[in-house]
Amino acid sequence: MRIALLGYGLEAKSAHHFLREKFPNAFFDIYDQNKEAKIDPPKNAELHLGVKNFNSINADLIVRTPAVNPYYLPKDIPVTSVTKLFFENCPAKIIGVTGTKGKGTTASLIASILNRSNQKVHLVGNIGLPALDVLDIIKDTDIVVYELSSFQLWDMNLSPQVAVSVMVEPDHLDKHPDFSDYLNAKSNISRHQREGDVSIYYGNNNNSKYIASFGEGAKKSYANDKNVYVENGYFMYNEQKICPTSSLSISGNHNIENACGAILACVEIAKINDFKLDNTTIKKGLADFTGLPHRLKLVMEYQDVKFYDDSISTTPGSTIAAINAFSSPKILILGGSSKGADLSSLYKKIAEDNTIKKVVIIGSEADNIEKELTNINYNNFINLGIKTNMGEVVGECFKNANRGDVIILSPAHASFDMFKSYSDRGDKFVEAVKQLCYNLEHE
Helix, strand or coil, rough: EEEEECCCCCCCHHHHHHHHHHHHCCCEEEEEECCCCCCCCCCEEEEECCCCCCCCCCCCCEEEECCHHHHHCCCCCCCCEEEEEEEEEHCCEEEEEEECCCCHHHHHHHHHHHHHHCCCCEEEEECCHHHHHHHHCCCCCEEEEEHHHHHCCCCCCCCEEEEEEHHHHHHHCCCCCCCHHHHHHHHHHHCCCCCCCCCEEEEEHHHHHHHHCCCEEEEECCCCCCCCEEEEEEEEEEEEEEHHHHCCCCCHHHHHHHHHHHHHHHHHHHHHHHHCCCCHHHHHHHHCCCCCCCCCEEEEEECCCCEEEECCCCCCCHHHHHCCCCCCEEEEEEEEECCCCHHHHHHHHHHHHCCCCEEEECCHHHHHHHHHHHHCCCCCCCEEEECHHHHHHHHHHCCCCCCCCEECCCCCCCCCCCCCCCHHHHHHHHHHHHHHHHHHHCC
């Protein structure tokens, strides 16, 4: 048997280990569009680098990595992925979480609440371990929480028992041919559900509702005065108080809504797996989770100025949510490389929100952002362009800040023009903030 692995990152490494055990006599080829391998390939595989397209692959099975569009693969060879292999072999019930903004936080909140319920939980996907790495230790009484991107869902033919769709807006249009393709890929989270399954969606977002509309699972919304919602400062479930919203350790109204989705997912899996979930458990689970790196995370406070790292925000909606999370005067770091999104709603927000004192623009899209802001008569910006560095960016922000201000890195763009990834961008921001504060303290 000849197996082709497309790309060799952590997911492909995980797939190789899994398939090597399943097919000990198989021959492996690794095809990568990069001219250099990201990590060391296995010794028992042939490496093909700088591959321009995958049409000429000779294999009995192709293992697709998430970023590879399945439409561009040979039609006469079976194609699988880490996600498909996991769903086909997992003995436990799966809660899948997708969306554009908040899926990582929602998945983490679900895991946190279930951990407080004394359930054995495995958090996998983009946010946790590569799913196949933990498959051997999962029991049928366990629960898997799987964060799922559109790329992982692109060609899925199985759906989780509990599907959660959080806020959805146009994204990854540099990879998907159009927004319809993006939505249809995400819809696979519910499309293959069976009777007895549940599809949960964010009730204030029509795209989320559309994703949940497929399949045979029951449809349940949250955060729109149905099922789990907020009333007078309390999380509510079917008109009964659960706990105060202040129990949640992370800031922002969007995270309160994410918590509503997480609570509803836990309620539904408790019904399916037949275990008790009380209000005290939910409250403790919400309090336990203190946030993920680069997701509106407080870096530090210096001279009454707070620095927040929201580098994961690569869409206009996520940056608008970050702006709305604070009533304090704000300095916003905006820009990077384009993902093909329509930013008009964000520009409108910047122009109309009088709490935004200054916008510091960076990256390859900096001049385009300056042009759009100027066109709507917003001139309170500083364009540092692409040749800047994070130390200069943070210094410029602090120079324009007063006591009580909030400085937010929430770029609404991808990071690959200046950084290796959104996490690298966030790490550089954190380093720059700490260095600035140290230098000022020791002047």
